[in-house]
Amino acid sequence: MRNSQSTASAGCTEMAAAGIKLHPSCRARQERFGLLFYDCRGPRLLFAETGTLLPADFYGTVRSRDEFPAGTSDSAKKALQKFVTQLLEKGFLREQ
Amino acid sequence: MSNKYVEMGMRSPVNLTWEVTQACNLRCSHCLSSSGDPAHNELSTAEALDLVEQLHTAGVFQVNFGGGEPFIRPDFEEILAACHARGIMTCISTNGTLISPERVARLASNRLVAIQVSLDGAKRETCDAIRGNGVFDTAIEAVKLLAATSIPTSINTVLTAQNAAEIPAMHDLARSLGVSLRVSRFRPSGRGADNWETLRPSPPQLLAFSDWLAASGDVRTGDSFFSLTTQERQGLGLNLCGAAKLTCCVSPTGHMYPCAFLQSDRFEAGNLRTSSFQEIWDRSEIYASFRNLRIHSCEECQRFDQCHGGCPAVAWHLKNDINGGDPECLERCVTSIADANRTAVAA
Numbered sequence: 001m002r003n004s005q006s007t008a009s010a011g012c013t014e015m016a017a018a019g020i021k022l023h024p025s026c027r028a029r030q031e032r033f034g035l036l037f038y039d040c041r042g043p044r045l046l047f048a049e050t051g052t053l054l055p056a057d058f059y060g061t062v063r064s065r066d067e068f069p070a071g072t073s074d075s076a077k078k079a080l081q082k083f084v085t086q087l088l089e090k091g092f093l094r095e096q
Numbered sequence: 097m098s099n100k101y102v103e104m105g106m107r108s109p110v111n112l113t114w115e116v117t118q119a120c121n122l123r124c125s126h127c128l129s130s131s132g133d134p135a136h137n138e139l140s141t142a143e144a145l146d147l148v149e150q151l152h153t154a155g156v157f158q159v160n161f162g163g164g165e166p167f168i169r170p171d172f173e174e175i176l177a178a179c180h181a182r183g184i185m186t187c188i189s190t191n192g193t194l195i196s197p198e199r200v201a202r203l204a205s206n207r208l209v210a211i212q213v214s215l216d217g218a219k220r221e222t223c224d225a226i227r228g229n230g231v232f233d234t235a236i237e238a239v240k241l242l243a244a245t246s247i248p249t250s251i252n253t254v255l256t257a258q259n260a261a262e263i264p265a266m267h268d269l270a271r272s273l274g275v276s277l278r279v280s281r282f283r284p285s286g287r288g289a290d291n292w293e294t295l296r297p298s299p300p301q302l303l304a305f306s307d308w309l310a311a312s313g314d315v316r317t318g319d320s321f322f323s324l325t326t327q328e329r330q331g332l333g334l335n336l337c338g339a340a341k342l343t344c345c346v347s348p349t350g351h352m353y354p355c356a357f358l359q360s361d362r363f364e365a366g367n368l369r370t371s372s373f374q375e376i377w378d379r380s381e382i383y384a385s386f387r388n389l390r391i392h393s394c395e396e397c398q399r400f401d402q403c404h405g406g407c408p409a410v411a412w413h414l415k416n417d418i419n420g421g422d423p424e425c426l427e428r429c430v431t432s433i434a435d436a437n438r439t440a441v442a443a
Contacts, residue, residue, distance in 0.1 A: 029155040033101050038157040040185040047101040
């Protein structure tokens with residue numbers, strides 16, 4: 001899984017928060033390659049080659065960092081955990 | 097690079113320009129759509145609200161409202177509210193003359209809106225020569241009202257021969273008012289075509305602006321699909337025209353085009369009164385041609401990786417050929433200046 005990063009610096013994130021959610025200034029949608037994230041504050045785009053691993057609305061509700069869609073393999077979970085960290089650093093997700 | 101994802105084809109635009117009316121209370125000499133009187137048979141309120149629903153279903157993230165002057169439409173705030181109710185982000189391009197404290201208070205109650213106020217000079221006389229007497233002062237008052245709220249606000253300036261020397265002062269003005277500056281390229285469409293020779297920046301002005309922009313990190317430029325700083329554009333890895341790939345344009349009468357600068361029959365992708373938004377986005381031959389557009393004549397240029405041939409709309413308006421590369425690109429500016437110098441020496 002790869003992502004083509006957009007711009008701007010990351011916000012520092014605490015790892016022990018109750019859950020994570022899409023930032024209110026951000027949106028996500030499914031594309032052929034995976035998920036397209038949009039941040040109107042830049043505006044910034046993030047193209048993520050997630051395929052169909054994550055539904056676009058998955059982080060529309062608060063999730064724990066280790067929570068992934070049912071049936072996600074262990075290897076995919078590892079990749080997604082890294083991806084979630086990147087999304088937090090880039091401000092597309094935020095901790096609640 | 098992000099270009100490869102874009103070239104795979106997006107399921108819908110990331111954002112789009114929606115010119116909600118052609119009506120305008122100003123007659124700016126560079127207006128890209130020759131706004132003034134409303135267009136015949138503009139979309140009704142019901143049609144506009146239906147379009148908002150379609151944009152939501154399509155997954156469009158942001159709508160950039162323009163015109164004409166959007167606030168002239170009595171139902172504009174209703175259209176805006178419908179976008180916000182569906183989570184669609186909005187940006188309004190306004191001339192600032194219809195911005196009242198009451199309207200600002202209403203707009204500020206929603207966090208999904210951003211506003212650009214047009215201002216075409218740091219000096220009153222420069223701006224008013226392009227936009228009309230008294231507009232500078234009115235627009236400044238509008239910016240002050242907006243800057244006092246949480247609404248992300250910017251001054252939008254179209255770079256012309258007349259205001260090129262004032263751009264740094266525009267930057268200072270924007271800062272002093274607590275808003276950002278966005279500088280748009282002047283393109284020869286609408287009344288801008290009629291006044292092209294008078295208003296077009298010279299090659300030395302364009303090069304000087306390019307240098308200044310590179311050194312002015314927080315100034316945004318408005319290309320065909322985004323408003324970005326130089327650093328953001330490089331970081332994003334998007335350096336190709338976004339028309340029909342990441343963005344598109346909806347006219348006041350529901351016609352769809354690749355971008356706001358190509359609103360003519362030749363480039364009509366469809367009409368929302370006869371086809372759905374998604375059908376037009378997916379099936380338009382015009383859109384397909386823009387997605388497949390490759391400016392081969394520019395491929396040997398040292399700047400090709402930075403611009404991919406530049407703006408097809410400028411190429412069309414000046415050379416009637418969208419395949420020919422941007423006739424006003426920076427590389428051609430350099431060549432043009434060198435040619436002029438050689439001619440002067442020879443004389």
